[in-house]
Amino acid sequence: xSKKEYxxxxxxxxxxxxxxxxxxxxxxxxxxxxxxxxxxxxxDNEEVYLDSYPMTSEQRExxxxxxxxxxxxxxxxxxxxxxxxANDGINFQNLAGxxxxxGVEAYRDMMLKGGRPIEGNRTxxxxxxx
Amino acid sequence: xxxxxxxxxxxxxxxxxxxxxxxxxxxxxxxxVFNGFKKSREWMKKQNPDVIFLVYNDHCTAFxxxxxxxxxxxxxxxxxxxxxxxxxxxVPVVKNxxxxxxxxxxxxxxxxxxxxxxxxxxxxxxLTVPLSVxxxxxxxxxxxxxxxxxxxxxxxxxxxxxxxxxxNLGKAVRRAIESYEEDLNVVIFGTGGMSHQLQYKRAxxxxxxxxxxxxDLMTRDPLxxxxxxxxxxxxxxxxxxxxxxxxxxxxxxxNDEVTExxxxxxxxxxxxxxxxxxxxxxx
Numbered sequence: 001x002s003k004k005e006y007x008x009x010x011x012x013x014x015x016x017x018x019x020x021x022x023x024x025x026x027x028x029x030x031x032x033x034x035x036x037x038x039x040x041x042x043x044d045n046e047e048v049y050l051d052s053y054p055m056t057s058e059q060r061e062x063x064x065x066x067x068x069x070x071x072x073x074x075x076x077x078x079x080x081x082x083x084x085x086a087n088d089g090i091n092f093q094n095l096a097g098x099x100x101x102x103g104v105e106a107y108r109d110m111m112l113k114g115g116r117p118i119e120g121n122r123t124x125x126x127x128x129x130x
Numbered sequence: 131x132x133x134x135x136x137x138x139x140x141x142x143x144x145x146x147x148x149x150x151x152x153x154x155x156x157x158x159x160x161x162x163v164f165n166g167f168k169k170s171r172e173w174m175k176k177q178n179p180d181v182i183f184l185v186y187n188d189h190c191t192a193f194x195x196x197x198x199x200x201x202x203x204x205x206x207x208x209x210x211x212x213x214x215x216x217x218x219x220x221v222p223v224v225k226n227x228x229x230x231x232x233x234x235x236x237x238x239x240x241x242x243x244x245x246x247x248x249x250x251x252x253x254x255x256x257l258t259v260p261l262s263v264x265x266x267x268x269x270x271x272x273x274x275x276x277x278x279x280x281x282x283x284x285x286x287x288x289x290x291x292x293x294x295x296x297x298n299l300g301k302a303v304r305r306a307i308e309s310y311e312e313d314l315n316v317v318i319f320g321t322g323g324m325s326h327q328l329q330y331k332r333a334x335x336x337x338x339x340x341x342x343x344x345x346d347l348m349t350r351d352p353l354x355x356x357x358x359x360x361x362x363x364x365x366x367x368x369x370x371x372x373x374x375x376x377x378x379x380x381x382x383x384x385n386d387e388v389t390e391x392x393x394x395x396x397x398x399x400x401x402x403x404x405x406x407x408x409x410x411x412x413x
Contacts, residue, residue, distance in 0.1 A: 005361055006288075011331030012369050016288040024195055031194045034215045069330060078329035078370075079190045079286055086215040092145070093400050096333040107334060111398040115325075115336025122365055 010127040011100075015077045023075020029053040029063070030080035033087045042087065068099050132230065132307045132314040136177060137380040137388070138170075139348060139407040140263060142186060142321045144255040145400035147219055150262050163404055166394030167263045173392060173408060174264050174275075179317040181227045182276045183234075183303060185379045186256035186321045187285045189214070192248070198287050199246035201299065203238070204253075204280035205231045212252035220270050221258050227277040230310050234279065237306035243299055253280060260321045263406075276317075285322065285373045289360055293378045297356035300382020307383075320380025324395075324405035327368030335368040336403050342395060344374065345407055349390040352381040370402075385411045 006014045013019065020027075029050065032038045042049040050060055062070040066088065071081045078095075085095045097107035110116060120126050146163065149155055155164045191212045193199065209224040235247050257280055261268075268274060281303075284290055291299075300318075307316050324341040327333050347355035356378045363372040394406040 006364050009332070009365050009369075011333075012327065012364070013330055014288050014364060014369060015286065020195060020198075020287050027190075027195045031190050034191070034213065036213070039215075072330050077190075077286065080195070082328075083190075083215050091400075092328060096328060096401055099330055100333050101331070110334055111336075111401065114338065114397050115403070116327075116332065116334040118335065118337040118340070118366060121332055121335060 008124045010121060010124045013072050019075045019077070021075075023077060025053045025055040026059045026063070026071065026074065026076050027080040029055065030076065030083045033083045039087050068095060072099075132181070132310040132312055132316055134304055134307055134316045134318055134383050135179070135411055136317045137384045137409045138260070138264065138317060138319045139377045139380060139405065139409075140260045140319060140321050141323055141399070141402060141404045141406065142256045142259040143399045143402045143404060144214075144259065146404070147255050147259040147262055150267060151220055162396050163399050164263075166396060166404070166406060169392050170264055170394075170406065170408060171266050177317060178315070179276045180314040181230060181316045182261075182278045183281065183307070183316055183318045183383070184257055184260065184278050184321070185281045185283060185319060185376045186260065187373060187376065188282045189254050189256055190286060191254035192251045192282070193284075198284050199282070200284050200291050201243065202246040202248050202282040203231060203235050204248050204251050204282070205235055206249050206251055209251055209253040209257070209278075209280060211258055212254045214254050219255065219258050221262060222268055222270055222272055222274050224253055224257065224261070224274060224278045224280070226279060230307075230312070230314070231279045233310050234303065234306040237309065238299070238302055241302045241305070243302055248282075251280070256321060260319055281379065283376050283379070285375065290372060290375050292360070293356040293358050293375050296375050296378035297352065297382035300379040303379065304383040318380045318383045320377035322373030322376045323367070323371055324374060324403040325367035325371045326402035328370050328401055332368070334401060336397050337366050337368075338395070338397060338403065340366045341403050341405055345393060345395065345405060348377060348381055348407055349388060349409060352378070352386070355381065381409075384409055387412050
């Protein structure tokens with residue numbers, strides 16, 4: 001993949017056409033959980049339900065293990081993966097607490113104090129210095 | 131003739147809808163968010179629009195990954211609140227001004243904005259939360275005080291339309307509305323933002339200084355605001371902050387000179403900075 005102008009933003013995936021293509025079946029699986037009947041079928045038997053979505057074995061494994069960051073690394077998009085999280089009773093803020101590695105409490109506390117500052121969080125260089 | 135009298139910029143954080151639906155707007159966490167909309171609700175009563183042209187983004191509800199229109203105009207008779215995974219929001223069905231929507235669709239395509247036309251569509255929190263914050267609680271068995279014409283903008287898959295494209299679309303929307311013969315008071319909403327990143331290791335990013343500068347530009351230099359690059363949104367306001375391109379449709383539909391009658395900014399609502407502005411067309 002050629003270098004993209006947004007590839008130096010740290011800790012961020014830009015859900016572009018390439019990622020959309022790679023994550024298509026994974027994301028379509030996730031969004032299917034918007035509907036109650038589908039959630040029930042999935043929760044009844046995850047493996048059987050996942051057979052309807054021809055995702056890669058790595059993506060499938062990331063779903064089963066609820067590896068939230070790996071799901072994004074493999075082409076998932078947060079608006080889709082959040083439906084899998086919601087199925088598990090995890091809301092957006094708690095999901096962010098997990099993805100950042102901070103934990104739910106520390107993340108919520110950071111947000112109450114004004115969020116993650118932009119200083120030091122603009123480029124990969126700034127993250128690599130640490 | 132129909133006329134656009136004012137514009138509203140407003141975040142559409144889903145958790146704001148949940149707070150209203152579960153009656154938690156007075157707790158310590160939410161009170162400062164909703165206090166900033168008290169004046170807006172009084173303003174809405176006084177302004178009393180016949181029609182709201184509401185620019186928002188669908189969150190993979192009407193459009194999953196199989197179909198991603200850049201601009202989609204709601205032309206259906208009505209729009210039901212969708213089940214986004216936790217049951218539909220307990221708010222009224224949204225009623226369209228269907229004849230005016232058809233007129234706008236025709237006008238915009240002839241102005242070379244190649245829209246997708248939606249004759250069936252459910253709407254998610256992106257549309258209903260701005261209505262809720264501006265009108266307050268409206269029960270499902272009641273009606274929204276105004277008819278609503280929804281315009282969905284893709285901001286989920288990169289790239290969304292440019293700020294410039296959105297700004298010019300706003301101008302074309304204005305021409306379409308002003309060429310509609312019924313005497314109607316129309317208010318246009320631009321929704322989404324402000325700075326926020328929902329995903330991965332940089333989640334929680336907030337850039338208040340940038341956001342407030344953006345609100346300043348909305349009032350006094352919309353052309354400069356419309357030139358902000360996608361890269362700047364992504365880097366400075368978080369991957370989901372790029373939703374703010376939708377505000378340019380609203381701003382493009384107003385006069386160059388406007389009066390800012392209200393502004394509200396608060397951090398946080400869940401993962402997001404809440405921004406809100408009301409701009410009236412100078413007459």
